[in-house]
Amino acid sequence: MARKVAVIGAGMTKFIRRALETPKELAWLAAHAALESAEMKLSQIDCAVLGTAPEAFDGFHMKGEYLSDGCGAWNKPFLRCYVGGGTGVYALAQAWFHVASGLYDTALVVCEEKMSSCQPHPQAAFLTIFDPITEQPLKPNLLWIFALEQTRYMETYGITIEEIARVSVKNKRNALNHPAAQLGAELTVQDVLASEIMAWPVHRLMVSPTSDGAAAVVIAADEIARRMTDKPVWIQGVGWCLDTAYWTNRELAYPEYVEKAAWMAYRMAGIREPRKEINIAEPYDPFAYKELHHLEGLQLAPKGQAPKLLADGVFDRDGDLPTTPSGGLLGVGNPIAAAGMMKLCELFWQLRGEAGGRQVPGKPERGVAQAWGDLMQVGTVVVMGTKEPK
Amino acid sequence: MANRVAIIGIGYTALQPTTPLRSFKELTFEAAQKAYANAGIRFDEIDSFVTCAEDLNEGISIFDEYTPDQLGAVQKPMHTLTQDGLHGIADALMQIRSGIAETVAVEAHSKASNLLTPDWLLDYAVDPIYNRLLGFNAHALAALEMNLFLNETTIKPEHCASVVAKNQANALANPVAAYPLATTPMNVNHSPYFAYPLREAEMAKHADGAVVVILASEAKARQSRAKPVWVMGAGFANDSATVESREWAKAVYAGIAAKQAYRQAAIEDPRQIDLFEVDDTYAYKELQHLIALGLYAEPLEAVRALETGDTQTDGRTPVNVSGGALGMGLALEATGLYRIVELVLQLRGQAGPRQLPGVKIGLAQSWRGVPTTSGAVVILGSE
Numbered sequence: 001m002a003r004k005v006a007v008i009g010a011g012m013t014k015f016i017r018r019a020l021e022t023p024k025e026l027a028w029l030a031a032h033a034a035l036e037s038a039e040m041k042l043s044q045i046d047c048a049v050l051g052t053a054p055e056a057f058d059g060f061h062m063k064g065e066y067l068s069d070g071c072g073a074w075n076k077p078f079l080r081c082y083v084g085g086g087t088g089v090y091a092l093a094q095a096w097f098h099v100a101s102g103l104y105d106t107a108l109v110v111c112e113e114k115m116s117s118c119q120p121h122p123q124a125a126f127l128t129i130f131d132p133i134t135e136q137p138l139k140p141n142l143l144w145i146f147a148l149e150q151t152r153y154m155e156t157y158g159i160t161i162e163e164i165a166r167v168s169v170k171n172k173r174n175a176l177n178h179p180a181a182q183l184g185a186e187l188t189v190q191d192v193l194a195s196e197i198m199a200w201p202v203h204r205l206m207v208s209p210t211s212d213g214a215a216a217v218v219i220a221a222d223e224i225a226r227r228m229t230d231k232p233v234w235i236q237g238v239g240w241c242l243d244t245a246y247w248t249n250r251e252l253a254y255p256e257y258v259e260k261a262a263w264m265a266y267r268m269a270g271i272r273e274p275r276k277e278i279n280i281a282e283p284y285d286p287f288a289y290k291e292l293h294h295l296e297g298l299q300l301a302p303k304g305q306a307p308k309l310l311a312d313g314v315f316d317r318d319g320d321l322p323t324t325p326s327g328g329l330l331g332v333g334n335p336i337a338a339a340g341m342m343k344l345c346e347l348f349w350q351l352r353g354e355a356g357g358r359q360v361p362g363k364p365e366r367g368v369a370q371a372w373g374d375l376m377q378v379g380t381v382v383v384m385g386t387k388e389p390k
Numbered sequence: 391m392a393n394r395v396a397i398i399g400i401g402y403t404a405l406q407p408t409t410p411l412r413s414f415k416e417l418t419f420e421a422a423q424k425a426y427a428n429a430g431i432r433f434d435e436i437d438s439f440v441t442c443a444e445d446l447n448e449g450i451s452i453f454d455e456y457t458p459d460q461l462g463a464v465q466k467p468m469h470t471l472t473q474d475g476l477h478g479i480a481d482a483l484m485q486i487r488s489g490i491a492e493t494v495a496v497e498a499h500s501k502a503s504n505l506l507t508p509d510w511l512l513d514y515a516v517d518p519i520y521n522r523l524l525g526f527n528a529h530a531l532a533a534l535e536m537n538l539f540l541n542e543t544t545i546k547p548e549h550c551a552s553v554v555a556k557n558q559a560n561a562l563a564n565p566v567a568a569y570p571l572a573t574t575p576m577n578v579n580h581s582p583y584f585a586y587p588l589r590e591a592e593m594a595k596h597a598d599g600a601v602v603v604i605l606a607s608e609a610k611a612r613q614s615r616a617k618p619v620w621v622m623g624a625g626f627a628n629d630s631a632t633v634e635s636r637e638w639a640k641a642v643y644a645g646i647a648a649k650q651a652y653r654q655a656a657i658e659d660p661r662q663i664d665l666f667e668v669d670d671t672y673a674y675k676e677l678q679h680l681i682a683l684g685l686y687a688e689p690l691e692a693v694r695a696l697e698t699g700d701t702q703t704d705g706r707t708p709v710n711v712s713g714g715a716l717g718m719g720l721a722l723e724a725t726g727l728y729r730i731v732e733l734v735l736q737l738r739g740q741a742g743p744r745q746l747p748g749v750k751i752g753l754a755q756s757w758r759g760v761p762t763t764s765g766a767v768v769i770l771g772s773e
Contacts, residue, residue: 060518065628070631078626132450245458
C-alpha cells in the first residue's frame with residue numbers, strides 16, 4: 001500500500017553557540033544545502049515539513065509560520081510537526097507519510113533551532129514546560145530532572161559514574177572529525193569527572209551545549225529517487241510513541257516509549273533481531289547517560305548492559321556496532337530539533353560512504369536514528385538502509 | 391481517490407466565551423469521550439493520535455507533553471502540529487493512506503479565555519527583525535488587506551457587514567455557538583472601527599471549546615456502526631510568510647489548498663459542492679476565501695450571491711450555516727474542526743433545525759489568522 005521513499009540529499013549549517021543569521025536564514029541555509037546535495041531545485045519540491053522545538057527560545061508566537069518561507073514553503077503545502085526534543089527524528093517520519101501516502105512525490109524536511117535569542121541562557125525558558133500547577137512552583141529545571149533519571153538508571157543496574165563518562169569521551173572525540181561540530185574534544189574519563197557538577201550525578205562535560213543551527217534532507221518517492229541518484233538511502237521504518245505527561249509516576253530506569261517506537265519502526269523494516277541486523281546507530285545523547293539508556297530502549301543492548309558494551313569498545317567507530325559516529329549532541333551540538341535531523345543526515349552520509357573522517361568501516365547497510373524529548377516521555381525512531389524495502 | 395478514508399466519529403463541546411470551571415484537559419476529555427462513543431470505538435482501538443496546538447496559545451512550552459492522557463493516547467504514536475485542525479485532518483488522511491495507521495484521532499481545543507492579552511501575544515507573531523519594531527498590532531495587517539481587497543474588487547463595506555449579519559443569524563439555530571445574534575448590516579455598519587476600514591463587529595471573537603474527530607480506513611469504516619462521511623480531498627498551503635512579498639488582495643494559500651483538494655476529489659467545478667464552511671475570522675475574509683476557492687468567476691459575483699441570498703441557508707450554495715467563526719466564535723486551532731463538525735452533521739442529516747435538504751458534498755476551509763498565510767481545505771462527501 002505505502003510507496004517506497006528514499007532520502008536523496010542532506011545538508012546542515014554549522015552548529016554554534018550564537019549564530020548571526022536570523023532563524024529564517026539558518027533554515028534556508030540548511031534547506032539549500034540539502035537541495036544542492038540532491039541536485040534539485042526548489043521548484044521540484046512538492047511540500048515542506050518543518051521541525052522546530054519550543055517557541056519560547058526565539059520569543060516567537062507561531063514560529064512555524066515565520067519559518068515557512070525559510071523552509072522553501074512559498075506557495076507550497078507546509079506542515080510543522082512537533083514532539084519536543086524528539087522532533088528532529090520525527091520530522092522525517094512525518095515527511096515519510098506525506099510521500100508514502102501518494103499525496104506528494106518529493107518533500108523538503110527542515111529542522112531549525114536558534115536558542116541563543118533566549119538571554120542569558122535558554123534554561124530559563126524550560127521552566128515553562130512543566131505543569132503549571134503541580135510542578136512550576138517547585139522551579140524545576142532540566143538538569144535536575146535528568147539528574148533524577150540518571151540516578152535511577154545507575155541505581156537500578158549498578159552503573160558507575162565512570163561508565164557514564166565514557167560516552168562524553170567517545171562522542172566528543174568522534175565530533176573532532178565533524179566539520180559542523182561545536183564541541184569536539186579529546187578528553188579522558190578523568191577530565192569529564194573533574195568538570196563541575198551541575199546536579200549530582202550530572203557533570204558539565206556530560207551535558208550537551210545550547211546551540212544555533214539547522215539541518216535538512218530531501219526525500220522522494222521510489223521512481224524519482226532512482227532517477228535522481230545512484231545511491232538513494234531508503235527509509236525502511238518509522239516509529240514514534242508518546243508516554244504520559246505524569247513522568248513522576250513512571251519507572252525512569254528504562255524508556256518503554258523508546259522500545260515501543262523502536263519496535264514500530266523495526267516491524268515496518270522487517271527487523272527481528274535488531275542487535276544483528278543494524279550496523280550503525282545514532283541514539284539521542286543530550287546527556288551522556290541518555291545514549292546508553294536509549295541503546296537499551298532501542299534493543300541494541302540488554303537492560304543495564306550498555307555501559308559494559310561501551311567499555312568493551314563495541315560502540316566505538318571501529319567497533320562491532322558504532323554508535324553516534326557523528327559526535328552526537330554532546331560533540332556536534334544540540335540545536336534541539338536540528339540535532340535530531342543532524343543524526344539522520346549522519347546516517348545518510350555514513351550509508352552512502354560519504355562521511356569522510358567519520359566514516360565507519362565495513363560498508364554499513366542499515367542504521368537507526370532516535371530522538372527523545374518532552375518530559376522524558378517521547379521516543380522517535382527512523383531506520384534507514386541501502387537496501388530498497390520490499 | 392484510492393484507499394478511501396472516512397470520518398467515523400465526532401465529539402465536541404459547546405463553544406463558550408469563557409469556561410472558568412473546566413481546564414483544557416477536561417474540555418478535551420469530554421470531546422474525546424463523545425467522539426469515541428459516536429464512532430462506537432474504544433480509545434485503545436485507535437492507532438495514532440494528532441493534536442493541533444500552539445505553545446503560546448496554551449501558555450505551556452512543549453505543549454505536546456500534555457496531550458496524551460485525556461485522549462487515552464498514553465504509549466501510542468502521537469504528535470502535535472502547530473497548525474489548524476484541518477491540517478490535522480490532512481495529516482490523518484496521509485497516515486491512513488500510507489498504511490501506518492488504520493484509525494487516527496485528531497484533537498484540537500481552545501482555552502482562549504486563559505489569554506489575558508491575546509492581541510499582545512499576537513505581536514510576538516510578527517517578524518521580529520523587520521516588522522515588530524514598527525509597533526503595529528497584527529490586526530492592522532487585516533485592515534490593510536481589507537482595504538486593498540475592497541479597492542481591487544470594488545466590493546463595498548456594506549457587503550462585509552452583510553456577512554456578519556448572515557453568519558450571526560445562522561448561529562441562532564446552532565446550539566453550540568457562542569455568539570448568536572439577530573443583527574442587521576446597518577447595525578454593523580454603524581459600529582466603531584477597529585482599524586479603518588475594519589470594524590470591531592466584523593472581527594470574530596474567541597471562544598473556548600474542544601473537538602475530536604476520528605478517521606478510519608475504508609475497511610475499518612465499513613465495520614463501524616456509524617455512517618461514514620468520506621474525506622474526498624484535503625489540501626493545505628502557505629503563501630509568503632513575509633508581509634513585504636505576499637499577495638495581499640488574494641488568498642493565494644486558499645487557492646493552492648483548494649486546487650489540491652479538488653484534484654483529489656475529482657471536482658471540476660466548485661459549484662458541485664453543496665455547502666461551504668469557510669474561514670470568516672474577519673467578515674471580508676469570507677468573501678475573499680470564496681473567491682480564492684474558485685466559487686465565483688469574478689469577485690463581484692460574490693457580492694451578487696450575497697445580495698440574492700445565494701449564500702443564505704436556503705440559497706443555492708449556503709456558506710457558514712453553522713454561524714462560522716463570527717457566530718460560533720474563534721476556537722484557536724480547533725476553529726477548522728468546528729467547520730468539520732458542521733459538515734459531518736449536515737452530511738449525516740443530523741443538523742437539527744438548520745439541516746439542509748439533500749446535501750452530499752461539503753467543503754471546509756481554514757486560515758490561521760494574521761499575520762500568517764497558512765490555509766487548509768477539506769472536502770467531505772456522504773458517498
